[in-house]
Amino acid sequence: MQYLLTCRLDAQGWENLPEAQQNALREGYRAFERELTASGRSIAGARWGARPTATTLGLKYGPAALSDGPFAGAQVVIDSCQTIECRDLEEAIAMARRLLILPLGGTVEVRPVEAATEQPADDP
Numbered sequence: 007m008q009y010l011l012t013c014r015l016d017a018q019g020w021e022n023l024p025e026a027q028q029n030a031l032r033e034g035y036r037a038f039e040r041e042l043t044a045s046g047r048s049i050a051g052a053r054w055g056a057r058p059t060a061t062t063l064g065l066k067y068g069p070a071a072l073s074d075g076p077f078a079g080a081q082v083v084i085d086s087c088q089t090i091e092c093r094d095l096e097e098a099i100a101m102a103r104r105l106l107i108l109p110l111g112g113t114v115e116v117r118p119v120e121a122a123t124e125q126p127a128d129d130p
Contacts, residue, residue, distance in 0.1 A: 019112065053086040
């Protein structure tokens, strides 16, 4: 079964880390990705570009509007996502526990990936 691991961190969390710690975390994540690839568990993954490079599309009370940068009110930033192949949810959680974002106060959402033709179980 495939699972999507989505990493989130407080907007200030990353920016407040010393550069040496940022570099160590980047290398740790690259090592995690290499291990996933070598074990055949990696389906796809991406680390997102810097927040200032984002463009946000919103539709509220009228026509769609574009703005530069991430959503202004965001307190939490999605940093990366990884789709992995695991036997079950427990194995996916075990893999997610190894991500170095957790000790920084970040979170990792673990969610099953459903085929695009399937209707999610909780949708009417």
